[in-house]
Amino acid sequence: MVKRSEVPHDRYYRAAKQSGYRSRSAYKLLQLIEKFKLIKAGDVVVDLGAAPGGWSQVALERVGERGLVLSVDLQPIARLDGVITIEGDITHEEETVPAIKGALAAHGRAAADVVISDAAPHLTGTKDYDQFQSFELSMAALRIAAAVLKPGGHFAAKIFQGSYYQQFYEQVRTQFGETRASAPKATRKRSAEVYVVGRGYKG
DSSP states (O other), rough: OOOOOHHHGGGHHHHHHHHHOOOOHHHHHHHHHHHHHOTTTTTTEETTTOOOHHHHHHHHHHOOTTEEEEEEEEOOOOOTTTTEEEEOOTTTTHHHHHHHHHHHHHHHSSSEEEEEOOOOOOOSSSSHHHHHHHHHHHHHHHHHHHHHHEEEEEEEEEESSSHHHHHHHHHHHHHHEEEEOOTTSSSOOOEEEEEEEEEEEEO
16 A cells, blocks of 8 residues: 555556556556566466456456456455456355356356465554465465466465565475566565465466
C-alpha cells in the first residue's frame, strides 16, 4: 500500500491509474514477466490472492483470447471481463483446489500453465509474526501450484524476507527445474518483499 503522502511522487501508482490497472503491483508482474518469460499467449493462469485484480488484468492481456485467467481471493473481486473469479481462502487448499480444478474443467482445461501469487497478510506491525504469515500464504500458494500445475509449468509468489524466506525458497527449488528470486523495480525501496520464481515444474 502506498502512503497517501507518497502518491504524488509514486510513478507506478500514477501509471496504474493512467493505464486502468487496479493496483500499482501490476507493474511488478509486468517486470517479472519480462525478466522470466512467465506468461505467454494461450496460457492458463491461476492468480492466488488476486484482489483487487491488478495481476489478473496483466495476465489477461498476456494470455489473449486463447488463454484463460482464474482469480482466487477471500475478498470479493470486482468483475473483470474475461476473468473467472473464485471466492475462497488459499490457505484452505482442501476447498480451494477442488474449486480451481472444477473451474478449469468447466472451461475445458486439465491444468494450469502458470500459478502466480501476490498475496500479502494483514500486517500487525510485529515483524516476526508478519513474516510468518507471509510464509504461510506463500506455502499455501506453492501447495496449490503443485496440485494444479502441468509439468513444465511456472510459478511466482511473494514472500517477506526474514527467518522463513530460505525455507520457502528451498521448497520451491525442490519442485522446479529453475528457481530464482527477484525484487522488481516497482517494489518500494523500504519493502521487505521478494518474489520467488520457479520455472519448469517437475510434476
